Amino acid sequence: xxxxxxxxxxxxxxxxxxxxxxxxxxxxxxxxxxxxxxxxxxxxxxxxxxxxxxxxxxxxxxxxxxxxxxxxxxxx
Amino acid sequence: xxxxxxxxxxxxxxxxxxxxxxxxxxxxxxxxxxxxxxxxxxxxxxxxxxxxxxxxxxxxxxxxxxxxxxxxxxxxxxxxxxxxxxxxxxxxxxxxxxxxxxxxxxxxxxxxxxxxxxxxxxxxxxxxxxxxxxxxxxxxxxxxxxxxxxxxxxxxxxxxxxxxxxxxxxxxxxxxxxxxxxxxxxxxxxxxxxxxxxxxxxxxxxxxxxxxxxxxxxxxxxxxxxxxxxxxxxxxxxxxxxxxxxxxxxxxxxxxxxxxxxxxxxxxxxxxxxxxxxxxxxxxxxxxxxxxxxxxxxxxxxxxxxxxxxxxxxxxxxxxxxxxxxxxxxxxxxxxxxxxxxxxxxxxxxxxxxxxxxxxxxxxxxxxx
Numbered sequence: 429x430x431x432x433x434x435x436x437x438x439x440x441x442x443x444x445x446x447x448x449x450x451x452x453x454x455x456x457x458x459x460x461x462x463x464x465x466x467x468x469x470x471x472x473x474x475x476x477x478x479x480x481x482x483x484x485x486x487x488x489x490x491x492x493x494x495x496x497x498x499x500x501x502x503x504x
Numbered sequence: 505x506x507x508x509x510x511x512x513x514x515x516x517x518x519x520x521x522x523x524x525x526x527x528x529x530x531x532x533x534x535x536x537x538x539x540x541x542x543x544x545x546x547x548x549x550x551x552x553x554x555x556x557x558x559x560x561x562x563x564x565x566x567x568x569x570x571x572x573x574x575x576x577x578x579x580x581x582x583x584x585x586x587x588x589x590x591x592x593x594x595x596x597x598x599x600x601x602x603x604x605x606x607x608x609x610x611x612x613x614x615x616x617x618x619x620x621x622x623x624x625x626x627x628x629x630x631x632x633x634x635x636x637x638x639x640x641x642x643x644x645x646x647x648x649x650x651x652x653x654x655x656x657x658x659x660x661x662x663x664x665x666x667x668x669x670x671x672x673x674x675x676x677x678x679x680x681x682x683x684x685x686x687x688x689x690x691x692x693x694x695x696x697x698x699x700x701x702x703x704x705x706x707x708x709x710x711x712x713x714x715x716x717x718x719x720x721x722x723x724x725x726x727x728x729x730x731x732x733x734x735x736x737x738x739x740x741x742x743x744x745x746x747x748x749x750x751x752x753x754x755x756x757x758x759x760x761x762x763x764x765x766x767x768x769x770x771x772x773x774x775x776x777x778x779x780x781x782x783x784x785x786x787x788x789x790x791x792x793x794x795x796x797x798x799x800x801x802x803x804x805x806x807x808x809x810x811x812x813x814x815x816x817x818x819x820x821x822x823x824x825x826x827x828x829x830x831x832x833x834x835x836x837x838x839x840x841x842x843x844x845x846x847x848x849x850x851x852x853x854x855x856x857x858x859x860x861x862x863x864x865x866x867x868x869x870x871x872x873x
Contacts, residue, residue: 475623
């Protein structure tokens, strides 16, 4: 039930936002995340943005997993 | 998000599994790790992650599915309200098939009661706008992830003057049952995988009591196979080293302080209240009640006859929700109780532990000695 999907904020007018992922667009409320900015990936739950993806943290996680994948190929 | 595929990369998953095995071999005992999020339950079962874990590490599901822990009398009341003339009950789809004392919301709707499935509490507001002569009741269930969205809908109903919108309060909060389970000497619990999207709102800080007061290692984790295994590795390493910390491994969306704006909106409408959890019983301050000034939004104040609650007999959902048995240990599992003919709530919701096991883990369970 706590499923939430990251979607990119592509338009906003006051607290009404429009988000997109894989070509699917949705209207969402920004009432719980008024500071959201265009181009940010937001976590969408039940029609509301509840959080924003920290791009730097996401890059770090992905880099860590790439390192693990390389280690795996090398049998480490 | 670039590189997102790495979160599912089989090589990274294999490397994590190998590290978990190495760390676990130094434990010298079996440990029980609990997740408390239906989305984790489902993700772990769907990816077959239990099969990658060494015998020293047992992964159990706690009370992480809001639908599964909603007491039967809440559903009975919702059905009674839906049967009142001029009343429309709006609900998330998850609740529709959960057995109540005498039927379910789905069966009520088939019998002509006013029940509508919505995706968002705002959709229920739209129903209230479109049908001003009806009384619209939104079934307010869910943890900290969901509760602020309902508070935001209440704020909108106040600010835009929508008088015919009410909610039936039934929200619950995750830290109190975790404290109860981690303090219960009858529950085996060595570490906790914390719910990622609850933590987006509460912040990882809300769970620091686990490590600081109870000495239980914990990790906030996301929902991909790599996310979950990183959490398991973190907990096994903490246990191996004799540490207890709350690690945030889902930093890409979870901050230590959470989403303060969401909590402010929540606090405007709700206050902590004692609540009953199906399977766990009453837990102090583990629910959210509407503050007295919002009594006009509170559908629990509508007078309606509700029958005496009847729990399904033989159902062991309660033991499953405490993590004390695995679903196949219940005599109804996969015989009398299946996703098509669910007896208990844990089999109904796609996120319920029994439903996840039925779909993904039956073969593994049979293969076990």
